[in-house]
Amino acid sequence: xxxxxxxxxxxxxSLFVSREPYVxxxxxxxxxxxxxxxxxxKYGGLNHYMLPNWNGNDLASPKYGNIAIDKxxxxxxxxxxxxxxxxxxxxxxxxxxxxxxxxSTLIGERNIRVARLMLEERKIPIVxxxxxxxxxxxxxxxxxxxxxxxxxxxxxVY
Amino acid sequence: MSNLSxxxxxxxxxxxxxxxxxxxxELTELSRDFQGVTKKLKESEALKSHFISxxxxxxxxxxxxxxxxxxxILSVEKNDWKKVVxxxxxxxxxAFNLDxxxxxxxxxxxxxxxEIAPNITKVNIRSLVQTVIDSFNIISRKMGIxxxxxxxxxxxxxxxxxxxxxSEKLKLVLSNLINNALKYSYKDSKVIVxxxxxxxxxxxxxxxxxxxxxxxxxxxxxxxxxxxxxGINSINRGHGLGLSITKALLDVLEGNxxxxxxxxxxxxxxxxxxxxxxxxxGFSGEGNDIFFDEGDEIF
Numbered sequence: 001x002x003x004x005x006x007x008x009x010x011x012x013x014s015l016f017v018s019r020e021p022y023v024x025x026x027x028x029x030x031x032x033x034x035x036x037x038x039x040x041x042k043y044g045g046l047n048h049y050m051l052p053n054w055n056g057n058d059l060a061s062p063k064y065g066n067i068a069i070d071k072x073x074x075x076x077x078x079x080x081x082x083x084x085x086x087x088x089x090x091x092x093x094x095x096x097x098x099x100x101x102x103x104s105t106l107i108g109e110r111n112i113r114v115a116r117l118m119l120e121e122r123k124i125p126i127v128x129x130x131x132x133x134x135x136x137x138x139x140x141x142x143x144x145x146x147x148x149x150x151x152x153x154x155x156x157v158y
Numbered sequence: 159m160s161n162l163s164x165x166x167x168x169x170x171x172x173x174x175x176x177x178x179x180x181x182x183x184e185l186t187e188l189s190r191d192f193q194g195v196t197k198k199l200k201e202s203e204a205l206k207s208h209f210i211s212x213x214x215x216x217x218x219x220x221x222x223x224x225x226x227x228x229x230x231i232l233s234v235e236k237n238d239w240k241k242v243v244x245x246x247x248x249x250x251x252x253a254f255n256l257d258x259x260x261x262x263x264x265x266x267x268x269x270x271x272x273e274i275a276p277n278i279t280k281v282n283i284r285s286l287v288q289t290v291i292d293s294f295n296i297i298s299r300k301m302g303i304x305x306x307x308x309x310x311x312x313x314x315x316x317x318x319x320x321x322x323x324x325s326e327k328l329k330l331v332l333s334n335l336i337n338n339a340l341k342y343s344y345k346d347s348k349v350i351v352x353x354x355x356x357x358x359x360x361x362x363x364x365x366x367x368x369x370x371x372x373x374x375x376x377x378x379x380x381x382x383x384x385x386x387x388x389g390i391n392s393i394n395r396g397h398g399l400g401l402s403i404t405k406a407l408l409d410v411l412e413g414n415x416x417x418x419x420x421x422x423x424x425x426x427x428x429x430x431x432x433x434x435x436x437x438x439x440g441f442s443g444e445g446n447d448i449f450f451d452e453g454d455e456i457f
Binding site for chain 2 (some may be wrong): 009011013014015016047053054055056057058059060061062063066068071089091128129130147148149150151
């Protein structure tokens with residue numbers, strides 16, 4: 001029944017959007033993945049960023065939240081979406097590195113914060129989310145229905 | 159309105175003040191973040207326009223020389239045929255450079271678009287390294303630089319050593335390191351390419367005996383578009399993308415890069431690359447695992 005789907009495994013620092021029905025899979029630790037879905041055109045895309053803000057030095061890649069969110073949005077607008085038809089689901093942002101080191105960097109939390117701030121600013125509603133915690137996540141995003149299947153991982157991932 | 163005792167009132171006020179202060183702090187922090195980002199964006203804008211003028215030189219100049227040289231070849235007299243050889247060599251080196259720069263630019267564009275993913279195969283490391291070094295043959299010979307290979311990997315299949323990684327990315331990483339080493343070397347010296355393995359990690363180092371990089375500059379050479387104006391060879395080529403691409407590619411392959419250098423004595427760049435796993439944790443590499451177990455949450 002799920003054979004109609006093409007599959008794409010999404011690596012960190014990349015993003016994927018398609019008008020075809022895809023199932024996009026990814027694994028999130030402290031990284032955050034945002035599923036953007038167009039309810040009018042029934043398609044979507046996913047990003048997977050590792051750090052909240054671009055440091056201005058590396059290549060301006062979707063490794064960084066502020067860039068990953070804008071690039072994903074840009075790609076969907078290019079494919080014909082209206083921003084008012086978009087809705088978001090946000091996953092990841094766990095704190096997997098031991099916080100016992102005292103001065104924890106809270107990457108996960110900062111990643112989530114960028115997502116919330118930027119989506120709010122662009123008036124894209126977050127219709128579902130599973131963020132934070134101490135475990136990694138494995139998610140499958142069905143780009144035609146917007147459905148996301150989500151599972152916690154026992155093993156540590158980053 | 160209910161009457162509050164002085165104590166209650168004081169406590170309430172203090173609570174509100176504290177809350178206010180917390181919000182203030184958060185606001186200050188956010189605005190500092192924001193200012194930081196703005197500043198970086200401005201800097202990067204300036205760098206980018208610099209980069210564009212740089213890059214158009216990188217592309218236009220080689221083209222101009224290729225056009226000029228080929229035109230000159232067309233009008234060479236028959237008895238002057240020997241001139242042609244040197245002109246063809248020049249055309250080749252210009253075209254080689256152009257090809258190299260364009261490759262880097264396209265990869266950078268791909269990385270920035272988030273379209274880069276590891277493409278893992280079993281790679282014959284010895285032949286890959288040889289191919290990369292061979293591609294620099296003509297350039298290095300022209301500069302009188304000897305590229306020495308030290309292949310310190312004993313085990314493997316016969317003379318070959320196979321390693322699971324992304325061959326195209328590894329090629330580009332090595333090419334960039336060797337290109338840099340040549341660019342910052344003095345004439346008639348050498349570049350040493352060393353390979354060895356620790357457990358599951360492939361190490362490669364590229365050493366030159368050129369200008370070297372001061373400690374201060376070692377920090378900024380990985381930043382995009384940044385170049386140090388210390389190339390010895392009169393035309394200081396390059397657009398400053400090479401090392402930031404190298405770093406980003408190694409990121410994808412979960413490897414890293416270190417630099418050891420002293421001004422005036424040359425530099426050594428060392429890459430550590432862990433062997434890629436067939437299985438990404440939680441997912442089989444190619445497997446058909448979209449059928450989830452019971453108990454998945456659905457959002």
